[in-house]
Amino acid sequence: MRRYLFLPLVVAVALAIALITRVAPYGGDSTGYSLAEAKKVLIAIASEPRPVGSVGHAKTRDWLVARLTALGLDVNTQAGVGVRQADFDNRRKGAVSVSPYENIVAVIPGRDRAKKAVLLMAHYDSVPGANGAADNASGVAAVLETARILANGPIPARDVIFLLTDAEEVGLVGAQEFFDRHALAARVGAVVNVDTRGSRGRAIMFQTSPDNGELIQLWAKNAVQPTGNSLANNVYQLLPNDTDLSVPLKKGITGINAAFINRLKDYHMPSDQIDNIDMFAVKHLGNFALTTTGALANAEVLPPQASEAAYFDFFGLFVVRYPMWFGWVLVAIGFGLLFTAKVERLGVRWRQALGGTLGVLALTVTVGLISHLFASYAYGTGIIQLRERINEMGPALWLFVALASSSVLLVRPREAMWTGSVILMLVFAVLTQIWMPGASWLFDWGGIIGALLLNLAARSGWQSTAVISVSAITGGLWGALLLSGVIVTYDTVAPMTPAPVALIIPFAIALIGPVIMGFGNLTHARRFGGVIFSMAWLGAAWLIFDPSFSDQNPKPGDLFHYSDRVNGKNYWATSSTSRELPDGPMTKLTPPGFESYKWTAVPAPPTEVALPVVTIDEQREKIVISIMSKAAPRLMNFLIKPTSILSNVRVNGKAIKMPPGQPARVGWRAETPDAKLSFEFDRKDPGGLTIDYLYAVAKLPPGAPPIGGPDTDWARFNGTRVVRGSINLIYGMSPQPE
Structure with missing residues (x-):
């Protein structure tokens, strides 16, 4: 029984260290x-x-x-x-x-x-x-x-x-x-x-x-x-x-x-x-x-x-630091330890080690791809779906960790895959040192630890007490640092991109390979991996079908009225799914010039919205276009497209860059009344401007369908009336003012 518990114990301790050192500490009273x-x-x-x-x-x-x-x-x-x-x-x-x-x-x-x-x-x-x-x-x-x-x-x-x-x-x-x-x-x-x-x-x-x-x-x-x-x-x-x-x-x-x-x-x-x-x-x-x-x-x-x-x-105790170039020294040390390891004593020829490297890489890529495809399928796209993914990112992280961990147990890595994982660590160290040197330390030290273990195993055997102990302690500690980094990375960029969690696979095999291989020799080891694998997919099913919203984490509302003043059409629209909409023939919308907005919509009756007032003032040396809104706009974005190159462009008196051939994107970004924008440039030859705008004010029109949850920054248009329109202005045709 103790042989069955050793690997779970090493993993549990590493997990505990990683989690505890991510929790905000209770000390630090000395600062005052x-x-x-x-x-x-x-x-x-x-x-x-x-x-x-x-x-x-x-x-x-x-x-x-x-x-x-x-x-x-x-x-x-x-x-x-x-x-x-x-x-x-x-x-x-x-x-x-x-x-x-x-x-x-x-x-x-x-x-x-x-x-x-x-x-x-x-x-x-x-x-x-x-x-x-x-x-x-x-x-x-x-x-x-x-x-x-x-x-x-x-x-x-x-x-x-x-x-x-x-x-x-x-x-x-x-x-x-x-x-x-x-x-x-x-x-x-x-x-x-x-x-x-x-x-x-x-x-x-x-x-x-x-x-x-x-x-x-x-x-x-x-x-x-x-x-x-x-x-x-x-x-x-x-x-x-x-x-x-x-x-x-x-x-x-x-x-x-x-x-x-x-x-x-x-x-x-x-x-x-x-x-x-x-x-x-x-x-x-x-x-x-x-x-x-x-x-x-x-x-x-x-x-x-x-x-x-x-x-x-x-682990919050101290900071290891060195010049970025020193990473190349660590890479050289890692490869030196790798090539001096007499892995043939472990029954591994370098050709087999290369096959092990490719096998571990294939397993890592496969699990990463499965994780990515699952996340994409389970939630789809849209503001509310994104919010749901974030609500569930805690349990989702452990689902992906379980998927990666169980895949290691199911393949039951041997000496060639262990050697291959160390090679992969050092290859990643070289690649990150070139393209992302701030990340190289994780692979540098992981590769060095793995190569040291290979050297020790070649001398005393991979099942020796010394190898198992060093692997469990040193590899377990570095694995805890890795898990801490995985959690931080997942908190930062996931759950939209869970694929990096699959890096657990080469790290685990390289760092605690002897412990994993010893566990893999046991009679029911693969069955244990199958249980974890099944639990991961049960968790996946739960994530798909169980709603994560609650009174504490409410589902955002995401329904608004959209008027397209260019084509005269009106819609009930959402940036999420059709579930937010009343019945009707659905269509997909993207306001021209505002491609970041992608909506699903059904027809709606028209409604009145008091639009911003746009005026043009042709002065002796400059043209000034003023845009004013008496309401407190939820959004007031303008895409200003001139017919010729403008010089000395200023917005509210401040110079801005406007590369030739590109429009200026200008927006009022606060919900305050009496919003005022001025767009000015030097007066030269006659020309024209097209101003495409997207304008939103609070409150749905009378008779609107019920909206969902609260307004949030995640669903910016919820409960608003949004108008898209276009204005054409001509300047410089009249004589210059005295």
Whole structure:
């Protein structure tokens, strides 16, 4: 019986370590960060939604100004209507966001005010329909606690600026306006940003500025229970996501970013409330902000650019870090250990090892593909389906883990597959070192451990006590680090892409191959694998047929009225499935020019909507097009397509890039009345503009079918009247005004 329990015991311990070290720690009291004070912040600002322009937003702004002033800081605000243009390589393709904003800025003067300042930043607005206890009242609490502690301590070496940005949720507008226009921006030498994307777990340091070797050194040396790795940094760079830190990084300012991300189903949802948040996650985020900001504030010299670092935390105890180039040394060591292992003593020739490599690769790819196809089939596409996947991502993760694990037991790997898995680890190490070097450490050390085990097994036999023990302990610990990374990656990019979970297969065989092979020799080992495999597919059936929505995690509403003023047709529409619609002949819609929106619709009666007023003013040196809405628009997007090249283009007075032949995408991004956009350019030759627009205002027309659940940021159009139209304007035909 003990032989049957050994492998489950090793796996259970690795799982326990991985899970425990993902939970926000209870310690970290030495910094002085007070959970009681942090909770006061949450109660004060996260008891109602606070989107830009709302009553809750105004109350939050006033409370924060008063609180920072009471701490004895020099406090001011920066307000206006801000403009930010996204990068053209971003998913928003250079779209321009326009929104009111009111940043809150406070300063603790340092001993040497000529030194570059350090800035701690968090956004205080929320999305509509969510109280934002996590996103981002937790970050605001971290800023206020850091301000309280530093204000009551020794005078720092340099100025510390505390920036509570506005309009982050509508396009990083407040951060852009601060770093473009505020007088203090030129004095900033380093930025610490705190944000959240869930309501649980440790705060992961997931992003830094380039050439981060010295910055990583400072963070690691001062952090309390540090959590973060260069894999997360590389993965985040591949995602289309942004935080406020994107703005100073674009300007070449040193920066570092952290967030807690577990329990993604609370993100931008009504469940993002104080009662649902893990206060120890709030504390861990606060300790990151405090220790990192404090270290930067008291550094005689801010971290200079240095060699990019590969780094990972060892279960929150310490951070292993080294220059990225050192990964090549580790790869060489791994291959050296592999080629000196006398694997023929294990009955494996190199030709067989190559076959084992291909076999493990084929198994990994097959399980990854099955996982991806299952996720695609089980949920399909649409906002509500996406929400359901996120609600169920916890149990879904373990379904994919079980599928990968059971496949290993079913194939019962032998020595050739074990050797092949080590080869595969080192091949992956080379590939990641070339294309994604921040991820290479996971494969470097996994390959080295596997190659060391092969050497030991060739000397004493793979069933020896020494090999089994080293495999169980060393391989089990590295496997726990892998599982922790799998959980973080899944929380970040899944459940839409569960295929990376299949990497458990080569890692498991390489690291604990002797333990797995010993288990595979037992009489009922394959049957045990079959049981796990069957349980995985029973879980799959449950995910398909059991709805995940509840009172705590409500199903979003996703029904709206859509009027196409170009073709004169009207619809009830949804960005989810036909289940959200009344009966009628269905059609698929995508508003021309707004291809990111894909809807299912049925015919509806027309309704009246007061559209924005568009005017053109031909001045002596420029053409000014004004767009005004008296209502508080849920959405006001414009695609401006000129017939000729425009020069010196400005939106609300701010210059924007408009490459020749490409339209300008401009949108008002706040639900405030009296929205006003101006689009201006130099007056030259006569020409024309076509303005395609998508405009949405709250409230369905009378007689509308009942809508589903609450408004959320996931279903932006729920309960609205949406209008698509087009306007043609001619300019320059009349004489220039005197």
